[in-house]
Amino acid sequence: MKPLAIASLLWPPNQRVLPAFVKRHPGTTVLSLDGLISQAMTARITDAGGQVLAFEALLDEPARLALGRAVEARMRTLEAVLTQPAWGDYWREFPLSERSLAAILSQVAAAQLPTLLRLMAAMDEAHQRFNLRLIVLNEDMTPPPRALVAWGRSRGVPTVQLSHGVELFQPYTVHADLQADITAVFGERGIEGYADIGLDLSSLRITGNPAWDDYAELRHRRREIREAVAAEHGLSPNLPIVVFGTTWSANLTAHSDEGIHGRTLHMFLSAAQALARSGLSAQFVVKDRPGAPAAAQHKIPALFADYGLPAASARYVAGEAMPWVVGSDVVISMQSNLSLEAMMVGTPAVDLLNEVGMWLGPCFAADSGVIEAEASSLAETLRAILGDAQLRDRQRHRLAQAAPRHNIGVDGHATERFIALLETLLPAGSRPALSLPA
Amino acid sequence: MHATHSTTGPAAPHAAASQLEAxxxxxxxxxxxxVDLVREHFVGSRVLSVDEDSPRAGTSTRIFHGLxxxxPETPITWHDAGQRGESVDLVLALGSRPQSAPLSRQLSDWAARLVDGGRLIVELLSVEHPRACPATGSDDAGAIAIAAADLVQEAAQHGLCVLALVPYGLFLCDGGHSRFLGDLPTTAYFxxxxxWLPQDRLLLELALVIEKDVVAHLSPRITDRFVAVFERRSDTAAVSxxxxxxxxxxxxxxxSPLDRSELQSQLVRPLPALRQHVSxxxxxxxxxxxxxxxxxxxxxxRGGMAWRDLVEPPLDSYFMGVARHRDLDRYAMQWSRQAGCQVPxxxxxxxxxxxxxxxxxxxxxxxxxxTQGFGRFTGVRS
Structure with a gap:
């Protein structure tokens, strides 16, 4: 009998479901991309009774060499096909030349084909060696997960996408489809965008976000976390902490703004400057995304000085969001799930409106508790939040009321719900009993 | 089958105010x-208000609070239309008319309650509404919506002469379609x-400009509902x-395209002033x-109007740019979904x-x- 296995492309914040699953299914091998699962998480999976194996380890050197030759052969064929009349005929009505389109496809194929063919070969090998029961992903759009979904469909292996965020926009271009057999969303709000564009919703399931389960407990430790994050970054826990979560442009829609990172950063710094000049004592934190360019570490602090913000009251960070979400007084972001994380713990949240966000949104309703503000009113909005206790209480109340709709896992049990969902896709007899919260 | 409210006489102000907040x-x-429509056509002081058959305070109560x-008295429900009472100067029938209340009989009863020169202000769903049932013959018992022309003719038979018929509720758009505007969003994002209307002063102002300065002066087929104002008098020529x-x-x-002079002839505010205000x-x-x-x-x-007819530059270019982005997204979807799998x-x-x-x-x-194809991006992010 082949050993049980699941394939996982889950991102680190959601990998907690893996040891939870393995604990209920001891002996499971978790197949994943090399390096995607950290050593610490590998240890947790091992402790739970499983093991981690990289896809890459399933292919020996002769197999890799053969794949390389196959890629070369396919690329030669592609180059030939792109010069055939059929290519030009197909794109005759398209507003770009067949030659420019051919160049784009050739460029993308050269970049993606090696990875995809290796992944397919690895999956075939895995299918031979293991009883491969599930494929779990955090998105089904980029080439590797998309290929895994297609592979799973051809082999009868169920694919489950655990959304990596609430789809706050109207889904556009690459987002405007659902590929996986099942897509787990966090709450009713996560269904709206797909419903708006007329997609079949039958593959959607509401589980909540396992990556946010910790917030259920952390919100009761606000003071402790605030003091810790303040101490770590040389801030005072006794002064307001205002956190700005940056954004960046994926350029996957023509509405995108390549300069949005800088543009919105300057909007925030202008507001911070106005507040500082008005005499408000507050501390301003620019929280960049993990993986932000290293140059930002000195460029952005230099901007603080340009805006006259005292060195003691401004910080640039690029680590995890969770401590800042819990420990700060207000979180500002742009049409981001960061507002929802703030919602989970009752931290006042401001959505900084901008062109892109408005044309692809709007993202928040008036009763969500998230305050929307344009750049021109950001300073005034922050002043009101920091200075008006009644306003803060009112927003916290609205955030609390809106939270389950955005993430049913506000109760801290999304992991269990997701595991239960996975187990519905396993054959009867391989599902141990699981009690779920009401 | 009387009052839907436990209070009689003046509406409880706190209840109405809290309902407004809600x-x-x-x-x-x-x-x-x-509120604005009723204020414009209000007459006299003796008012019969007809409200939804609901345990909660209905539209009429809120309207009076807004006014x-x-x-003046406890509202009756749509089903109470047959009840006799004192003559009134104004009958106010707002809110959702239930399907089982025959409009013809209601018109007859309300007309009977009105003094000569008295007015009926009634809110109805238009045949454009998605819940509209086509009326068969003269039996409208099953129809909760009606065409404006049919209503006017029906009312005239009961001695009610039309004064105004005001389309409204473009943004209520249950039906999602207007013969004038085309498809309207009925989606969650909309x-x-x-x-945000109650909180955003500018957004509310724009919505009111569109509704009151434009929509209210156009054909009732534009919207899903309308408010009709009748006066108790017989005037066949006026109705015709x-x-x-x-x-x-x-x-x-x-x-299509829409003649601007035709449009201007319907509106009270000059188009250039409207354009400036909206811009x-x-x-x-x-x-x-x-x-x-x-x-x-x-x-x-659909070619009804151009952006430059509606907004001042550079807003016309701005909106055309947004439309262009949508076109590019459509091309992007076509390309990305077909390039690798549909070309022979x-x-x-x-x-x-x-x-x-x-x-x-x-x-x-x-x-x-x-980026490379349409030049929309440079590939350099700030």
């Missing part, structure tokens, strides 16, 4: 519009946008003339731009056994198309 989004806009008037004007108006407004709001507010685009794009798309000879190159990998390239095909 009104959100489009419901708040509806309230504002109805800063005391509710409801989220409208939810009104019906004739309505038909002519509907004929003119459905032409100022659009400059000041992102939400206003989103709302305006959602409502007007269908009209522009290409799909097999990306096939692995029975697994079609061509669609897996979709994500990676979009940015190069927008």
């Amino acid at each position: 009104l959100q989004g489009a419901a708040y806009l509806r309230h504002r519009l109805l 800063k008037r005391s509710l 409801r989220r946008l409208l939810s 003339a009104w019906l004739h004007r309505l038909q002519a108006l509907e004929d003119r407004l459905c032409r 100022a709001l659009l400059h000041a507010s992102l939400r206003c731009r989103r709302l305006f685009d959602a409502v007007v794009t269908p009209l522009v798309a 000879g290409v799909a097999p190159i990306f096939q692995h056994a029975d697994v079609p990998l061509g669609r897996a390239l979709e994500y990676s095909l979009v940015e190069p198309l927008l």
Whole structure:
């Protein structure tokens, strides 16, 4: 009998479901991309009774060499096909030349084909060696997960996408489809965008976000976390902490703004400057995304000085969001799930409106508790939040009321719900009993 | 089958005020519009208000609160139309008319209650409404919606002469379609946008300008509902003339492109002033731009009007730019979904056994198309 296995492309914040699953299914091998699962998480999976194996380890050197030759052969064929009349005929009505389109496809194929063919070969090998029961992903759009979904469909292996965020926009271009057999969303709000564009919703399931389960407990430790994050970054826990979560442009829609990172950063710094000049004592934190360019570490602090913000009251960070979400007084972001994380713990949240966000949104309703503000009113909005206790209480109340709709896992049990969902896709007899919260 | 409220006499102010606070989004806009409509056509002091058959305080109560008037007596429900009572100067029938209440009988009963020269203000769903049932013959017992012309003719039979018939509720858009504007959003994103109406002064101002300065003066087929104002008097000639004007108006407004002079002839405010007012709001507010685009794009798309007719430069270029972005997104979707799998000879190159990998390239095909192909981006992010 082949050993049980699941394939996982889950991102680190959601990998907690893996040891939870393995604990209920001891002996499971978790197949994943090399390096995607950290050593610490590998240890947790091992402790739970499983093991981690990289896809890459399933292919020996002769197999890799053969794949390389196959890629070369396919690329030669592609180059030939792109010069055939059929290519030009197909794109005759398209507003770009067949030659420019051919160049784009050739460029993308050269970049993606090696990875995809290796992944397919690895999956075939895995299918031979293991009883491969599930494929779990955090998105089904980029080439590797998309290929895994297609592979799973051809082999009868169920694919489950655990959304990596609430789809706050109207889904556009690459987002405007659902590929996986099942897509787990966090709450009713996560269904709206797909419903708006007329997609079949039958593959959607509401589980909540396992990556946010910790917030259920952390919100009761606000003071402790605030003091810790303040101490770590040389801030005072006794002064307001205002956190700005940056954004960046994926350029996957023509509405995108390549300069949005800088543009919105300057909007925030202008507001911070106005507040500082008005005499408000507050501390301003620019929280960049993990993986932000290293140059930002000195460029952005230099901007603080340009805006006259005292060195003691401004910080640039690029680590995890969770401590800042819990420990700060207000979180500002742009049409981001960061507002929802703030919602989970009752931290006042401001959505900084901008062109892109408005044309692809709007993202928040008036009763969500998230305050929307344009750049021109950001300073005034922050002043009101920091200075008006009644306003803060009112927003916290609205955030609390809106939270389950955005993430049913506000109760801290999304992991269990997701595991239960996975187990519905396993054959009867391989599902141990699981009690779920009401 | 009397009062739907436990209080008699003046409406409890705290209850009505809290109900106003609870009104959100489009419901708040509806309230504002109805208050203004009723205020404009209010006559006398003896009022019979007809409200929804609901345990909660209904539309009439809120309207009186909005008018800063005391509710003169406990409202009756639509089903109580047959009950006799003292003569009144005004009958106010607002809110959802239940399907089982025959309109013909209601018109007869309300007309009987009105003094000569008294008025009936009634809110009805238009045949454009998605819940409209086509009336068969003269039996409208099953119809909760009616065509404006049919209503006017029906009312005339009961001695009620039309004074005004005001389309309203463009943003309530249950039906999602207007003969004038085309498809309207009925989606969650649009409801989220409208939810800010009570709090966003500029957004509310734009919505009121569109409703009161434009929509209210056009054909009742534009919206899903209308408010009709009748006066108790017999004037066959006036009714005929009104019906004739309505038909002519509907004929003119459905032409494409729309004749601006025809449109101006219907409106009270000069088009240039409206254009200036709207442009100022659009400059000041992102939400206003989103709302305006959602409502007007269908009209522009079918050639009814051009952006330059509606907004001052450079806003016309701005909205055309947004439309261009949408076009580019459509091209991007077409390209990315087809390039690797639908062009003859290409799909097999990306096939692995029975697994079609061509669609897996979709994500990676979009940015190069927008950047290298259409020049929308430089590839350099700040």
